[in-house]
Amino acid sequence: MKIVVCVKQVPDAKDVRLDPETNTLAREGVESILNPYDQYALEEAVRLKEQLGGEVTVITMGPPQAQGVLRLAISCGADNGVLVSDRAFAGADTWATAYTLAKAIEKTGRFDLVLCGKQAIDGDTAQVGPGLAMRMDIPYITCVQNVRSADNDGMVVERMMDDGHDVVEVKYPVLLTVVKDINEPRVPSLKGKMKAKKAEITTLSAEDIGADPGSIGLPGSPTQVVKVFPPEPRGERAVFSGTIDEQLDQLVDKLKPYL
Amino acid sequence: MLKIDKELCIGCGICEEQCAFGAIEVVDDVAVVGDSCTLCGACVEACDPGALTLEIEDAAAKVDLASFSGVWVFCEYRKNSLATVSQELLGIGRTLADSRGVVLSAVIIGSEIGDTAQQLIGYGADVVYKVEHAELEPFTEDRYTKIMTRLIKKHRPEIVLAGATAIGRSFIPGVATALDAGLTADCTGLEIRRDDGALLQTRPAFGGNIMATIECPRSRPQMATVRPKVMKSRDFDVSRSGEVVNVEPTPEELQSRTTVVESVSAQQGNVNIQESDILISGGRGLESEKGFELIRRLAEALGADVAASRAVVDAGWIPYPHQVGQTGKTVAPKLYVACGISGAVQHVAGMQSAEAIVAINRDENAPIFDVADFGIVGDITEIIPKLITKIEEKRKA
Numbered sequence: 029m030k031i032v033v034c035v036k037q038v039p040d041a042k043d044v045r046l047d048p049e050t051n052t053l054a055r056e057g058v059e060s061i062l063n064p065y066d067q068y069a070l071e072e073a074v075r076l077k078e079q080l081g082g083e084v085t086v087i088t089m090g091p092p093q094a095q096g097v098l099r100l101a102i103s104c105g106a107d108n109g110v111l112v113s114d115r116a117f118a119g120a121d122t123w124a125t126a127y128t129l130a131k132a133i134e135k136t137g138r139f140d141l142v143l144c145g146k147q148a149i150d151g152d153t154a155q156v157g158p159g160l161a162m163r164m165d166i167p168y169i170t171c172v173q174n175v176r177s178a179d180n181d182g183m184v185v186e187r188m189m190d191d192g193h194d195v196v197e198v199k200y201p202v203l204l205t206v207v208k209d210i211n212e213p214r215v216p217s218l219k220g221k222m223k224a225k226k227a228e229i230t231t232l233s234a235e236d237i238g239a240d241p242g243s244i245g246l247p248g249s250p251t252q253v254v255k256v257f258p259p260e261p262r263g264e265r266a267v268f269s270g271t272i273d274e275q276l277d278q279l280v281d282k283l284k285p286y287l
Numbered sequence: 288m289l290k291i292d293k294e295l296c297i298g299c300g301i302c303e304e305q306c307a308f309g310a311i312e313v314v315d316d317v318a319v320v321g322d323s324c325t326l327c328g329a330c331v332e333a334c335d336p337g338a339l340t341l342e343i344e345d346a347a348a349k350v351d352l353a354s355f356s357g358v359w360v361f362c363e364y365r366k367n368s369l370a371t372v373s374q375e376l377l378g379i380g381r382t383l384a385d386s387r388g389v390v391l392s393a394v395i396i397g398s399e400i401g402d403t404a405q406q407l408i409g410y411g412a413d414v415v416y417k418v419e420h421a422e423l424e425p426f427t428e429d430r431y432t433k434i435m436t437r438l439i440k441k442h443r444p445e446i447v448l449a450g451a452t453a454i455g456r457s458f459i460p461g462v463a464t465a466l467d468a469g470l471t472a473d474c475t476g477l478e479i480r481r482d483d484g485a486l487l488q489t490r491p492a493f494g495g496n497i498m499a500t501i502e503c504p505r506s507r508p509q510m511a512t513v514r515p516k517v518m519k520s521r522d523f524d525v526s527r528s529g530e531v532v533n534v535e536p537t538p539e540e541l542q543s544r545t546t547v548v549e550s551v552s553a554q555q556g557n558v559n560i561q562e563s564d565i566l567i568s569g570g571r572g573l574e575s576e577k578g579f580e581l582i583r584r585l586a587e588a589l590g591a592d593v594a595a596s597r598a599v600v601d602a603g604w605i606p607y608p609h610q611v612g613q614t615g616k617t618v619a620p621k622l623y624v625a626c627g628i629s630g631a632v633q634h635v636a637g638m639q640s641a642e643a644i645v646a647i648n649r650d651e652n653a654p655i656f657d658v659a660d661f662g663i664v665g666d667i668t669e670i671i672p673k674l675i676t677k678i679e680e681k682r683k684a
Contacts, residue, residue: 041613041632044493064614091322115288119326122472126464149613149636150493153472158428158460167544168428170457173607184548188608190453190559191366194425195549202545208614209607246326246341250469253327255500256307259491262639266661272670275663279645280677282661286565286589286622286643287682 029082029180030139031073034129034160035066035101037094038150062097065145067104068206071213073143074105076178083107085136089117089128095229103216103224110136114234119246122151126159128244131237133164136230140200146171146207154205161203168203169196173210288342289320289330295338302330302339354443355507357392358384361435361449361459362407364397365426366550371562372450374410374520376513379477380448381411381521383486386479389445390414394438396431398424408529411521418534422541425550426454429543432461434536439466444508446486448477451512452561463510469503470510473617475517475640476500486511494613494636515561516619556583557592558608565591565622568611568638571598572627572648572667579604581671582626588675594618596628612637627667630655647671 043058073084086101088094089112098109112132120128133139142161147154154170161168173193174186182199188207216224234244242248266282268275289311298316310324318330318338331339360380362373377393384391393412395404397419404417418434431454439447439462447462449455451473463470476489480502486509489500503509560566567589569582579599586593593609600610611618613633623641628634630646630653638644639658646659647670656662663670 039493041494041496041636044496093322115322118288118322118324121469122460123464123467123469151472152492152494152617154456155460155463155470155472158457159464162432162461162464168461169545170428171453188453189365189426189550190370190561192551192553192558194547195551196427197546197548198544207607208610250467250503250506251471251501252504253325253499254487254502256327257498257500259495259498259639262644262658263660265656265659268661268663272663272665273673276670276674276677279661279663279674280681283589283622283645283678284681287678 029076029080029141030137031076031082031084032133032136032139032142033066033070033073033084033086033101033106034142034144034156035070035086035088035097036063036145036148037061037088037090037097038063038148041149044150060093060096062100063145063148065147065149065206065208067145067213068208068210069143069145070101070104070106071211072175072206073141074214075211076141076175077105080178080180082140085110087112087129087132087136089113089120089125089132098229099224099227100216102227103220104214105220109227109229111229111231112237113231116234116241117245119249120244121249121251122153122155122159123250124244124248125156126163127248128237128239129156129160130163131239132232135232135237142166142201142203144203144205146205157203157205164201164203166201166203167198168205169198170205172204172206175210289324289326290340290342291318291320292338292340293317295336297336297338301333301335305329305333350506352445352507355445357390357442357444358387358446359439359442359444359448359508360391360393360412361447361455362393362395363450363452363454364395364400364403365424365454366552367399369403369406370450370452370515372452372513372515373407375515375518376448376450377407377411378520379513379518383446383477383479384413387445387484392416392442392444394418394435396423396434398422404531406523408527408531409523409525411527413529415529415531416534417531418536420536420541423536425547426458427543427545427547428458428461429545430536430541431458432465433540434534435462436465437540438534439508447508447510449512451514455512459510459512466508467506468508468510469506470512471501472512474511474513477511477513485509491640494632495617495639496636514617514619553606553608555606558606560592560594560609560611561616561618563592563618563620565589565624566594566611566618566620566641567591567624567626568594568596568628569599569604569626570596570628570634572629573599574627576602576604578668581668585624585626585671585675588678589624591622591624596634625655625659626671628655629653630658
């Protein structure tokens with residue numbers, strides 16, 4: 029089994045704030061983490077490798093410092109890391125990102141399975157996984173919550189729907205996006221950390237992957253951000269007074285429109 | 288690329304202040320751009336000496352934007368029912384179509400659709416493309432993507448909207464990729480810019496901490512998925528007239544590389560909490576699975592659905608589809624009652640767009656009170672049973 033896991037380095041949610049006066053992102057103390065959903069994708073890849081044999085390659089598109097998440101992934105059981113990095117990728121939307129990742133995966137060779145997190149917690153779009161599968165012309169299944177069975181030809185998975193779940197059968201190659209319910213990710217082992225430290229990270233530029241300059245970064249992005257602004261602040265909180273009973277009476281009064 | 292003319296740059300630092308991404312800074316009296324630049328152009332506009340320019344190479348082929356016309360809405364139909372977001376999409380779709388002076392069309396794909404196609408006209412559609420076949424239930428990405436792509440290529444609408452549901456969020460990105468079209472996820476605001484008729488799409492990012500407005504300047508159609516519960520549907524109007532066009536799927540379109548072997552509806556209560564009007568949500572403060580029963584009882588008293596924080600889902604008191612927050616679902620009900628939930632950013636990200644928020648927590652310093660409209664500090668096991676009684680009394684009165 030050759031498995032590719034796509035990951036993204038994202039700012040930790042607890043640090044992200046827009047300064048309402050200047051409309052700029054607060055910069056100080058923003059830590060970068062591995063996108064939480066990608067951790068489940070990585071864990072599932074490592075489990076499948078342990079069960080069926082093979083190799084797990086993690087790939088990310090991002091600035092040079094994004095290799096940190098690749099090393100983290102290697103410490104959790106991935107075999108290789110590929111960093112797709114070039115100033116020309118800046119400003120890529122989901123369309124251009126999917127194009128870039130598809131070219132990079134093509135460059136890294138044959139694969140059976142591509143795993144992605146359902147979405148990244150910075151953009152929350154959930155569009156790169158499906159876009160990537162379309163680009164590579166392979167089937168895809170989103171929001172997978174359980175791999176029921178897998179062998180060397182294909183797999184049976186459960187995918188979350190709004191009203192329950194569907195059980196879906198597919199042959200490789202296939203791309204899956206996964207949700208949190210699928211597994212409980214392991215923490216890096218000491219041995220894994222040592223391996224990650226020494227691991228060679230392959231770096232690919234726009235030229236290396238043979239990308240068309242009109243399809244990457246901002247020039248290749250059909251969508252463009254016109255404006256960034258803070259959400260409308262919520263009103264002041266109503267403060268109740270008195271005993272719990274009295275406070276509850278006031279609350280129930282407020283809830284009247286919903287009863 | 289962002290180009291900086293070192294001769295023109297006066298090192299004033301205004302660009303540094305304007306950059307929302309911290310990507311530009313003044314070093315030795317000259318602006319220097321870093322890797323986090325997203326090419327948004329905010330600095331270029333702010334630069335009085337004109338030292339900054341954005342060089343955007345023109346995308347390969349120019350698309351003739353004016354040759355696209357009309358607003359399209361994908362109406363989701365599954366297990367003999369129409370997703371309620373469909374009516375909401377027809378509501379906003381009608382507004383957009385009227386402001387552009389164009390036709391509003393709906394696309395409905397599925398099996399045994401019956402009268403539902405006709406009803407879409409009453410909710411605002413002028414034309415309904417009905418694609419009906421036994422093989423189109425249950426949903427698979429392959430079939431839906433091929434059919435939708437073919438219809439859009441043929442009729443060339445300028446705008447395509449779909450619900451940000453499990454199905455919409457799965458196959459619409461595939462359609463956008465196949466069409467080389469721009470797609471914005473989870474929009475909460477859509478409007479037409481007067482100058483040029485472009486669709487301005489507003490959506491939350493970073494868990495709702497930031498709002499962004501997005502456009503598709505060079506490609507058509509302009510595509511967006513729209514969060515359920517955000518747009519207003521129109522009252523059903525029997526007198527509206529329109530046309531239902533039956534579309535036959537081709538044998539090739541009915542081929543799918545994935546096979547749904549079973550479609551299972553959730554057993555334990557309503558799991559589609561993104562469509563709920565009222566959510567009662569429980570957290571770690573309930574202390575036990577038995578404590579969580581209080582949440583279910585309160586939900587029953589209010590005719591609400593049950594949600595939960597991550598801690599409760601991880602403890603196994605309730606299944607994952609009920610989880611609200613960063614690694615769960617994003618919800619925007621009319622009323623969200625958070626019981627024993629401390630309000631970590633990861634949770635707040637999933638519920639801060641609720642219309643009204645009630646927080647009940649023992650700890651008066653819990654961050655959940657910062658987003659709450661109404662708050663009560665106290666012991667949940669005492670408060671909830673009392674609240675249930677009072678609600679029942681109020682109802683009877």
